[in-house]
Amino acid sequence: MNSSPLLRIENLRTFFYSQRKHAFVRAVDGVTLDVGRSETVGLVGESGSGKSITAMSVMGLLRGGPGVIGGRIEFESAHGRQNLLEKLQAFVEVHEQNGRVMSVSKDEKGWRKASERIMRNYRGKEISMIFQNPRTSLNPYMTVGGQIAESIRLHTANRSESEARERALYWLERVKIDSPKLRYKTYPAVMSGGMCQRAMIAMALSAEPSMLIADEPTTGLDATIQSKIVDLLEELKSETHISTLLISHDISVISRLSDRVAIMYGGAVVEFGPARQVLDPHEEARHPYTAALIDSVPSQQKIRDKSNLQAIEGDVLDTINVPAGCRFYDRCNRVKDGIRERCATQHPPLQEISSGHHMRCWLFAKG
């Protein structure tokens, strides 16, 4: 599986410049992960950890500067492997001092042009995306069916209007929208959030892409609707074998759908491995942040035991003033005397601690 992943993100860095604070927000700082064929990879983290920005960087949808400033995003399609950030280096100049980015000059216009040219072949066609807030993500001025048919006509061989309509109705049925013929003609304003998300999923899959990026697909929906959407995604996953990058802060959603899980903290992946190993509360080799994250999730077992929910101490990392050492150092409860020095001063590398299980922590560092 790892020999030739569908999507491979390597050391991605996406910064934003904060005019008010005259500093860089290091939204994504060194994300490395890969998604294999017909595999679902979950991306978990707190709000502000850079999950969505990672996805938007892959799609080239970011607005505001400087945006993506480094790394590789490799994607394999029928036309071969391509680095989606191929020409990036020609447009960006990063000045670093002691490992800190001091200034970035980027030719936004040139880069946007180059990026649009590359991404034109991928957006919708190879990589589809669904978002949170499905109601605002659908165009309120177009019928639901019209939007799905548009996607079909843009990216598949069904070019004629009637063919596209047939396909759109098929996909509406596939995502279990009741009376698809009626829904085809309605506007998003008269549909519920869950229904809109189903329509979004239909729209994303109707172009028959090889990859789906689901950015918080269940956030903002009712709990019952959430579980139904997850059911639907689970079903579609087993039927279509589409590769999925699933972004969520909801560990229960991630654990139901993912084959592998990446945990993000402060703009970097801190742990990446098979879902069973990463999310297993009894697993020994766990990143302290992952452990804290899982302990903070209410489970039936914990409710039965009436044990207190564990909140993670401290605040979400300030991505402007990133500490020199481990980013989780201030909140970590497993710093031992032997490694305290290194934790405080050196940023740990992402190392493979067992087959397919990567960790960014000095506790498990080799050598």
Next chain:
Amino acid sequence: MKNRPYRVILITLLRELFLTMLLLVGVSVVVFAILYAAPGDPFSALLEGQLATDEVREQIRIAMGAQQSWYAQYFSWLFSVLSGNFGTSVRTGLPVSGELFTVSINTLKLTVGSMLITLLVAVPIALYTAMRDHRVVLGWPLTMFGYLISSLPLFWFGYIIIYISIHGFHFFPLASFGGESWLHTLVPVLVLGLGSGTISEVIRQLREEMTRVLGEDYVRTARAKGASVWKHAFKEGVLLPVTEIIAAKIPFILGGAVIVEQIFNWPGMGRMAWQAALDRDFPVIMGIVLIAASFVRMGSLLQRMVFIAVNPHRQRE
């Protein structure tokens, strides 16, 4: 739940037309009352320079029905208007309706033409500066150009253009309705379009609207699925604001038309209104007021129609 846009449009159209009737009646009452209360009357204007005796004056008054109370005069006017008769001009003695028709068509040409000019200049500037979210080198000078053009006073701008076109290009006569030289007729249209002071506002309003729409979630979805951003943002980002702007700016353009028609001797409503106001020519003033009010009303009617046609469900929110 069933989607029947045409029926919704029809119902709204009828309702709006009914409201328009009420509005026109209201406007006519107010203007009539103001005219009645204003000093001066058509007879002194009519008899200016003539040595008419008080006796003669009184006879004319009685002949024109001016001795009645003001509401009796209003209702007799209203009923004759409802039967299609706008009365006769005090000054010329000719029926108002025929003249009103040709004159309002001329003004319509002027206002529609200059509105088009305004939009042709302002819309590309607004969209150009909105479509690119990184800094546009040309954006600032273009915006400044809009503000500059809009701050030129119309009466000054018009005379300068006349001066330049005659002395610089021997471009003459301006605003002639002969038909052989439509280019000459274009000059006042250009002047009103550029100088009516609406360009900068149109630029600002449209750019803000378009920038907002470009940041909407559904436009992001369109980009993510590889569809044209332009196509998805068009309805909310261009069509709706532009019709809104047209509806909102018609009164300003009509106001500007009065000045431009004076300067260029354009045989339109504004010039006629000006003359009628000097003459205290009540039937003409009332007729023009009604036509102008219905122009303004038609603008907002158009806006409502487009709004509903664009999305039949939005109106309920």
